[in-house]
Amino acid sequence: MSRLAVARTVAAVLAFAASVAFILVAPHWDKVGDIKGAQMGTYFIAIVGLNIVTGYTGQISLAQGAFMAVGGYTTAFLVTHGVRDLWTIPVAALVAGVFGFLLGIPALRLSGLYLALVTFGLAVAMPDLLAWDKLSSLTSGGQSIQLFGSKHLLGQGFNDVTVFGHTTSFNRAVYYLTWTLALVLFALAWLLLRGAPGRAFRAVRDSEVAAASSGVNIAAYKTVAFAIGAAYAGVAGSLLVIAVAFADPQSFPAKLSLTILVGAVIAGLGSMWGVLLGAAFVQFLPVASVHISKAQGVPDAIYGAALILIVLLLPTGIAGALKRAASPLTTRLYTRS
Amino acid sequence: MTEFLQQVVAGLASGSIYALLALGIVIIYRSTGVVNFAQGEMATFTTFIAWTLVDHGVGYWGAFGLTILIAFVGGIALERIVVRPVEGKPVINGVILTIGLFILLGGLSNWIWKAEVRSFPPSRPFPTSAWDLGGVAVSKQDAGILAVTLVLMALLWGLFRYTKLGLALRASALNPVASRLVGIRVGWMLGLGWGLAAAIGAVAGLFTAAANPPLDPNMMRPVLIYAFAAAVVGGLESPVGAVVGGLVIGVVLNLISTYDTHLHLDLDRVRLPVALALILIVLLARPTGLFGKQVVRRV
Amino acid sequence: MAPLLELEDVHARYGPVEALHGVSLSVGEGEVVAVLGGNGAGKTTTLRAVSGLVTTSGQVRFGGENITRAAPERVARAGIAHVPEGRDIFGELSVHENLRLGAYLQRGGFAQSYERVCGYFPWLERRRAQQAGTLSGGEQQMLAIARALMSQPRLLMLDEPSLGLAPIVVREIFGILGDLNEKEGLAVLVVEQNAKLALRSSSRAYVLEVGRVALEGPSTELAEDESVRNSYLGY
Numbered sequence: 001m002s003r004l005a006v007a008r009t010v011a012a013v014l015a016f017a018a019s020v021a022f023i024l025v026a027p028h029w030d031k032v033g034d035i036k037g038a039q040m041g042t043y044f045i046a047i048v049g050l051n052i053v054t055g056y057t058g059q060i061s062l063a064q065g066a067f068m069a070v071g072g073y074t075t076a077f078l079v080t081h082g083v084r085d086l087w088t089i090p091v092a093a094l095v096a097g098v099f100g101f102l103l104g105i106p107a108l109r110l111s112g113l114y115l116a117l118v119t120f121g122l123a124v125a126m127p128d129l130l131a132w133d134k135l136s137s138l139t140s141g142g143q144s145i146q147l148f149g150s151k152h153l154l155g156q157g158f159n160d161v162t163v164f165g166h167t168t169s170f171n172r173a174v175y176y177l178t179w180t181l182a183l184v185l186f187a188l189a190w191l192l193l194r195g196a197p198g199r200a201f202r203a204v205r206d207s208e209v210a211a212a213s214s215g216v217n218i219a220a221y222k223t224v225a226f227a228i229g230a231a232y233a234g235v236a237g238s239l240l241v242i243a244v245a246f247a248d249p250q251s252f253p254a255k256l257s258l259t260i261l262v263g264a265v266i267a268g269l270g271s272m273w274g275v276l277l278g279a280a281f282v283q284f285l286p287v288a289s290v291h292i293s294k295a296q297g298v299p300d301a302i303y304g305a306a307l308i309l310i311v312l313l314l315p316t317g318i319a320g321a322l323k324r325a326a327s328p329l330t331t332r333l334y335t336r337s
Numbered sequence: 338m339t340e341f342l343q344q345v346v347a348g349l350a351s352g353s354i355y356a357l358l359a360l361g362i363v364i365i366y367r368s369t370g371v372v373n374f375a376q377g378e379m380a381t382f383t384t385f386i387a388w389t390l391v392d393h394g395v396g397y398w399g400a401f402g403l404t405i406l407i408a409f410v411g412g413i414a415l416e417r418i419v420v421r422p423v424e425g426k427p428v429i430n431g432v433i434l435t436i437g438l439f440i441l442l443g444g445l446s447n448w449i450w451k452a453e454v455r456s457f458p459p460s461r462p463f464p465t466s467a468w469d470l471g472g473v474a475v476s477k478q479d480a481g482i483l484a485v486t487l488v489l490m491a492l493l494w495g496l497f498r499y500t501k502l503g504l505a506l507r508a509s510a511l512n513p514v515a516s517r518l519v520g521i522r523v524g525w526m527l528g529l530g531w532g533l534a535a536a537i538g539a540v541a542g543l544f545t546a547a548a549n550p551p552l553d554p555n556m557m558r559p560v561l562i563y564a565f566a567a568a569v570v571g572g573l574e575s576p577v578g579a580v581v582g583g584l585v586i587g588v589v590l591n592l593i594s595t596y597d598t599h600l601h602l603d604l605d606r607v608r609l610p611v612a613l614a615l616i617l618i619v620l621l622a623r624p625t626g627l628f629g630k631q632v633v634r635r636v
Numbered sequence: 637m638a639p640l641l642e643l644e645d646v647h648a649r650y651g652p653v654e655a656l657h658g659v660s661l662s663v664g665e666g667e668v669v670a671v672l673g674g675n676g677a678g679k680t681t682t683l684r685a686v687s688g689l690v691t692t693s694g695q696v697r698f699g700g701e702n703i704t705r706a707a708p709e710r711v712a713r714a715g716i717a718h719v720p721e722g723r724d725i726f727g728e729l730s731v732h733e734n735l736r737l738g739a740y741l742q743r744g745g746f747a748q749s750y751e752r753v754c755g756y757f758p759w760l761e762r763r764r765a766q767q768a769g770t771l772s773g774g775e776q777q778m779l780a781i782a783r784a785l786m787s788q789p790r791l792l793m794l795d796e797p798s799l800g801l802a803p804i805v806v807r808e809i810f811g812i813l814g815d816l817n818e819k820e821g822l823a824v825l826v827v828e829q830n831a832k833l834a835l836r837s838s839s840r841a842y843v844l845e846v847g848r849v850a851l852e853g854p855s856t857e858l859a860e861d862e863s864v865r866n867s868y869l870g871y
Contacts (some may be wrong), residue, residue: 060429106617109624112428113372117569118620121613124562128609258436265433297447304441309433312422501740508726508737515724517708518717519787520741625652 034171040180042236044279049232057207057225063119065257066126069235069302071096076145076247092238093231100230104223122259144243144248268319352481352587353486357541359579360535360566368530371431375438377557381540412535413528457552572629646694648685666821670834673844679827721795738786770842774805789851831868
C-alpha cells in the first residue's frame with residue numbers, strides 16, 4: 001500500500017475511534033444528553049443517505065424528510081398492528097426504499113434544479129398527504145398515532161428497558177439503538193462507496209455522457225441511489241417515531257428535509273469525513289442559538305446567518321475544509337510514495 | 338356556468354399573486370442562475386416595512402410605492418453582497434444560501450415585528466364591491482390585482498424586449514464575458530435582476546396582505562410553493578411561462594376547492610400535493626417546463 | 637508620437653500559473669500589428685491582458701492612459717474592441733440584437749454606425765432577425781467583427797479570426813480588415829496561427845514563444861527570416 005493510502009486508513013481508523021468514544025461519552029454530558037443525542041443520530045443516518053443520492057450521484061433531493069415520514073409511519077402502523085418495534089425498522093427501510101425507487105424513475109427525466117424543486121414540493125406536500133382523510137386507514141389522518149404504552153415498543157414507552165441483562169432508561173436504550181444502527185449503516189455506506197458502485201455513482205455525477213459511454217447503466221444507478229438514500233431515511237424516520245412514541249404529520253415538516261440537506265452540505269457533499277460534524281451542526285446550532293438569545297426570532301436569524309456564512313466561507317463543507325487543511329501533508333505523502 | 342366563471346376569475350386573482358412571485362423567481366434565475374428560496378420571505382419582510390410606514394403616518398399608496406423602492410434597493414444590495422459569491426458555483430450552494438436567507442429573514446421579521454396580529458392594510462385599498470358582468474360577480478379587488486399584474490408583466494416585457502437596458506440584462510445573463518467586452522457593467526445588471534425581482538415580490542406581498550387580512554408573517558409560505566410550481570411548470574427560464582403557470586395554478590386550485598364536494602376526494606385538504614402532482618405531470622411530458630427551452634446536449 | 641497601445645513588461649497569470657513572462661509590444665495609430673506563435677505561446681493571453689480578463693502586472697497604456705488591470709467594461713469604454721477566440725457572439729439573440737449590443741456604449745448615432753457596418757457586411761441587414769447561433773462559422777466571425785465595429789473603436793483586437801473557417805471566407809474577412817485599416821485608419825492587433833496570412837496583412841509583427849516575445853520587426857522582414865520560415869511558414 002502506498003504511504004498515502006496508509007495515512008488515510010490510519011486517519012480513518014482514528015476518526016472512527018474518536019467518534020465511537022464520543023458516542024459512548026455523550027449521553028453523560030448534560031449539554032448533549034440521550035434525547036438530543038438520539039435525534040442527532042437520526043439526522044446522521046438521514047444525512048448519510050442523502051449524501052449517497054446528492055453528494056455521490058449528483059441528484060439534488062430535498063425530499064429526505066418525506067422519506068423519513070414514510071419510514072416513521074410504516075413503523076407506527078406496524079406497531080399498532082402488533083409488530084415488535086425493532087422488527088419494523090428493516091420493513092420501514094424497505095418501504096421507504098421502494099418509494100425512493102419510485103421517485104427515482106421520474107427523476108431520471110429531470111435535471112438539477114427541476115429535480116430539487118420537485119423533491120421540495122414532495123417535502124412540502126407530505127404533511128398534508130399524511131393528514132388526508134383518504135389515507136386515514138393507513139395514517140389515521142390528522143390524528144397522531146400514539147404508541148405510548150404499546151407492549152410492542154421498547155420499554156412500552158419511557159419505562160426502563162432490559163437488554164442482555166442490563167437495565168437502562170428508555171431514552172438511553174433508544175440512544176444506543178440509534179447510534180449502533182448509525183455506525184453499522186455508516187460502515188455499509190462506506191464499503192459501498194469505496195467499491196465499484198461508488199465509482200459508478202461518482203461517474204454518473206461527474207459526467208453522464210462519459211459514464212454512459214463507459215458502460216455504466218445510468219438509469220439503474222440513479223434510481224438505486226434514490227432507493228438507498230430513501231431507505232436510510234426510512235430507518236431514521238422509524239427511529240424518530242420509536243424515540244417519541246408517536247407519529248404525527250407535523251413530525252415531518254418540510255423544514256426537516258431542509259435540515260437534512262443543510263446537514264449534508266455542511267458535512268461536505270461527496271465525502272464521508274464530515275457527516276458527524278454535519279449532524280452535530282444541525283442538531284446543536286438551533287439549541288445554541290437559543291442560549292445566545294431567547295428573544296423571539298433571534299435564534300432563527302442566527303441559524304440563517306450561520307448558514308449563509310458557511311456557504312460563503314466553506315462552500316465545500318467541513319470535509320472540503322479538512323481536505324484543504326490536510327493537502328500539504330497529503331501532497332507530500334503522495335509524491336513520496 | 339356563472340358560478341364557474343366566477344371561480345375562474347377569483348382563481349385568476351390568486352393566480353396573479355403566484356404569477357408575480359414566480360416572475361421574480363424566474364428573473365433571478367435567468368440573471369444569476371440561482372433559485373431564490375427566500376423570494377416569499379423577502380416579500381413578507383417588505384410588506385412589514387410597508388406596515389411600519391403606514392403605522393408612522395404614511396398613506397397606504399405612498400407606503401406601497403416607497404416599499405417597492407426599498408425592496409428594489411434591498412434586492413440590489415443582497416445580490417452584490419451575499420449572492421454574488423455563489424453565482425457560477427454548483428447549484429447546491431445557491432440553494433443552501435437562499436434557504437439560509439429564508440430562515441434569516443423569517444427570524445428577523447419575527448424579532449423586529451413580533452408575531453402579533455396586525456390589521457393591514459388599514460383600510461381596504463381596493464373597493465370591496467363587485468361588478469356584475471353578465472351575472473358573474475367580479476370583485477373589484479380581484480380585478481385590480483389581476484390588472485396590476487398584467488400591467489407589470491407588460492411593462493417588464495417591454496423593458497426586456499425593447500429597451501437598451503433590457504437587452505443588456507438579457508445579454509449579461511447569456512454571456513457575461515462578451516457583455517463586458519461590449520462595455521456592459523455586468524455586475525450592476527445582475528444586481529438589477531435581483532432588485533426587480535425584489536420589487537415584484539414586494540407587490541406580491543402587499544397584494545397577499547390585502548387579500549388575506551390580518552397580516553400574518555407566514556402568509557407567503559404556501560404562496561412560495563405555488564410560485565415554484567408556476568415557475569417550474571412554465572419553465573424556469575420563461576417569464577411568460579411563469580405568469581401563465583401562476584394563473585393556471587390559481588384557477589385550477591380554486592376550481593378544485595369549489596367542485597371538490599362533487600368528487601368526494603376531499604381534495605381541498607391536499608392542495609399542495611395536487612400542485613405537486615400537477616408539476617410532475619407537466620415535467621414528465623416536458624422536462625424543462627411548458628415554455629422552457631429544450632436542452633439538446635451535443636455528445 | 638506615442639503608440640496607441642503599449643504593453644510594457646506585462647506578466648499575466650491564470651491563478652497560480654503564469655502565462656506571460658514580461659511581454660512588451662506596441663501598436664501605433666492606424667497600424668496593423670500581428671502576434672504569431674504556436675499553441676500555448678501566450679497570444680490569447682496577451683489580448684486578454686489588455687482587456688482585463690486575466691490577472692496582470694506591468695503596464696498597459698492606451699492613448700496615453702494607464703489601463704492596466706482595468707475592468708473589461710472600462711477598457712471597452714476607452715475605445716478598444718476585442719473579438720475573442722471562437723467568436724463569442726450572443727448565440728441566442730438575433731443578428732440585429734448582437735449589433736445593438738455592439739453599440740451599447742454609443743449614446744446616439746446607432747443608425748450611422750449601423751449603416752457603416754452594413755456597408756462592409758451587406759448581408760447583415762437581410763438577416764437581421766435570424767438567431768445568431770444558427771449562422772455559419774464564417775458569418776458568425778463576420779458578425780463578431782461587425783459587432784466590434786459598432787462601437788467605433790480606435791483599436792480592434794482579433795483573436796484567431798481565421799480559426800475553423802474556409803480559406804475563401806478568411807480572404808474575404810482579411811480583405812475587409814484591410815479596407816477598414818486603409819480607409820478609416822482603424823488600428824488592428826491580430827493574433828493568428830496562420831502566419832503567412834498574418835504577415836501579409838500586417839505592417840509589423842511579434843512572435844511569441846512560451847510567454848515571451850522571441851522576435852519582432854516589420855512583417856516583410858519576418859517573412860524572410862530563417863527561423864520564422866522554418867517554424868511557422870513551413871519552408
